[in-house]
Amino acid sequence: MAPSATTTTEAYTLSYDKIKCVDAALGAAIDYGAGKSKQLIGAALKGRVEAIDHDLCAVGDEDAFFVADLGDVYRQHMRWKKNLARVKPHYAVKCNPDPQVLRLLAELGIGFDCASKTEIEQILNMGVDPARIIYAQPCKTKSYVRYAAQHGVKQMTFDNADELYKTKQLFPDAELYLRILTDDSASLCRLSQKFGAHLDGTADLLALAKNLDLNVVGVAFHAGSGASDPKAFIKAVQDARFVFDQAEALGFKMHTLDVGGGFNSDHTFETMAAVLSEALDVYFPPEVRIIGEPGRYYVATAFTIACHVIARRTVADATLGTTSYMLYLNDGVYGNFSNIIFDHQHPIPRVLKAGDGMWYDVRRSGYETPSQTEYSIWGPTCDGIDVISSSCMFPDVLDVGDWLYFEDMGAYTKCSATRFNGFTDSHDVVYVCSEPGAGALLGML
Known part of the structure; x- marks a missing residue:
């Protein structure tokens, strides 16, 4: 068996009990606050989108953007300490x-x-x-x-x-x-x-x-x-x-x-x-x-991305008598959806804004309403492989100016985005925090 060997690295992990004390001092109980997280993310998404005037905004104002809940990262650390207390985590920086x-x-x-x-x-x-x-x-x-x-x-x-x-x-x-x-x-x-x-x-x-x-x-x-x-x-x-x-x-x-x-x-x-x-x-x-x-364990679920519909193409099938649509977003597989190619992910599109309404957190994805209008979703580049979803369904007809959002976009997304075709590889992140303990550590209270 290996001899005992105490190194200076032993000192760099806060214990599960110490982390709980941070929240106790703030009068907060750790309850895996997914509900609060949804509220904060929804408010941030809506606030950002509602502030954009697509007819008058400057270049870049309507780019895709992230909302990151740092409280989610904090909860994942608490979960790690509870279930793998012996293993001292070293976050894989490459992931995000x-x-x-x-x-x-x-x-x-x-x-x-x-x-x-x-x-x-x-x-x-x-x-x-x-x-x-x-x-x-x-x-x-x-x-x-x-x-x-x-x-x-x-x-x-x-x-x-x-x-x-x-x-x-x-x-x-x-x-x-x-x-x-x-x-x-x-x-x-x-x-x-x-x-x-x-x-x-x-x-x-x-x-x-x-x-x-x-x-x-x-x-x-x-x-x-x-x-x-x-x-x-x-x-x-x-x-x-x-x-x-x-x-x-x-x-x-x-x-x-x-x-x-x-x-x-x-x-x-x-x-x-x-x-x-x-x-x-x-x-x-x-x-x-x-x-x-x-890596992904800590950040995958903490990031949500919102993307703007920049163009739409109608696809009519005279034989079947059907009409479907191709939606073009301002982000794609050469950008933050690189996880489709490099990380074998399948991001699920959801409607954030349709017309004058906000649909955030209506738990209805583009794969849950097969009797509705069919869409394919594409990125902004000129490459034919730049497809986010080849087929999905939504209840109403979406148009230019509407917004979609995708959850669980924190791992191997922004870190591998490129500038292909001249599109930006840098996107804003709006930070929220659903855990008082994390907020105290970051001075976000």
């Missing part, structure tokens, strides 16, 4: 580097998973201790490694021999985690095709690290982004124990296991957390530090 989200998470005391110099710099510029950052990129740019070394970001992952030679040259004092291959076949986005050392090669990598006098302190794995099979975590933990034992036999002082990301924010989280927690308790004693790299 929104500055207010990062600020809240920093105030909550969690760590950060960074994959580039820019991400590391963004977190350091917030005043976060470099000990709270893991440079979780197995294949790193040399200049980025030098930057990490210069700024004291010691925790780094590797999965191949060349990376060890690079580390010896540029950052011999780094604290290294050997990333191992896992079965991520049940995940939305597979990562094992790109990263992870096979178990039959881990002994050689550890021996090389020993010969180079490098400091291997842990093992890392990743079950894939949007993992859905709890058994993948069990096998990965078992494999990590095997590699821990290999390393300790060579004399390494192993003290940390990084269980990666892959955690969803839906109802499956509790089951996944229970399975992982049990496996950790079986294979790793309490003195071994456990960290994780959740």
Whole structure:
């Protein structure tokens, strides 16, 4: 078993009880305030849209925009602390580097998973201790490694021999985690095709690290982004124990296991957390530090996007005697709907504004009224693949100037938007906060 090893990183997570105390001091009970969240988001959406005069507004005033409920992010952290108390989260910055989200998470005391110099710099510029950052990129740019070394970001992952030679040259004092291959076949986005050392090669990598006098302190794995099979975590933990034992036999002082990301924010989280927690308790004693790299778990449900109908095309079928419509929005798959292509998501369109009315929170989506008018929904670019929905239904005829909104748009959306065709990749975010605890931490009360 691994020896006890207390590091400075142990101090950077607020406990579940401490977070509850923040709310208790404000006289608030944690009740997973989805109802309040809906009210705040609805008011923000309506207020923004009603203020726009499409006939007179300036360029950019009617662009798509987000409403983000930071209270939702806060509730997700409370949920994590309740169900995975042993695993210290390091938010995957790549998922959504929104500055207010990062600020809240920093105030909550969690760590950060960074994959580039820019991400590391963004977190350091917030005043976060470099000990709270893991440079979780197995294949790193040399200049980025030098930057990490210069700024004291010691925790780094590797999965191949060349990376060890690079580390010896540029950052011999780094604290290294050997990333191992896992079965991520049940995940939305597979990562094992790109990263992870096979178990039959881990002994050689550890021996090389020993010969180079490098400091291997842990093992890392990743079950894939949007993992859905709890058994993948069990096998990965078992494999990590095997590699821990290999390393300790060579004399390494192993003290940390990084269980990666892959955690969803839906109802499956509790089951996944229970399975992982049990496996950790079986294979790793309490003195071994456990960290994780959740991304979408924290932000997926916190962001709602509103988009303007900029054009409409009527499609009449004389044979069937039907009329359908093509709606063109001011955002698409080259923008914030990049999650359709890169993250295998299926955003659900809902009507925010139709004519002179506001329909927000009428729980009727474009897929729930098949007897109504049919639409296809397209992005603004000239590319034919820029389609958000090939077929959906709404109860009335929508027109130019109406607005749609899409929930659960916080993960892998704004971070991968492009400027293709000259459209903007920067969209406003209106922040609301449905949790007094989060508001107190951010000074939003």
